Amino acid sequence: MKKLVCLLALFVLIVSCKKEKQDSICVNGHIEWTGDPAADRTGWVLVEDNESQTARVFVLVDLPNSFQxxxxxxxxxxxxxxxxxxxxxxxxVVRYKYAITSIKKK
Structure with missing residues (x-):
């Protein structure tokens, strides 16, 4: 019985991890400071480098200091x-914040 419960828990963990990775968006872009969120600005954002369309802007949660x-x-x-x-x-307009799964300087 314990083996069955462990296998079921492992399966749920694997499925939930895959879902998070599928929802990730990877982009080439640059970091911008838009101003203090307390003053109706959005703080640190990731701006997608995309010349063929309108660039997407991602409002970031907890950007590491080394990338600010x-x-x-x-x-x-x-x-x-x-x-x-x-x-x-x-x-x-309803906008959401984005958490970083990985980030590297170009």
Missing amino acids: ESGLPVNACVYKTTERVMCFCPVD
């Missing part, structure tokens, strides 16, 4: 969290 440099080119993988971005925008 505006204009810093990076390769990063992020996933959407349930934390919403506080925005007092004229248009009611």
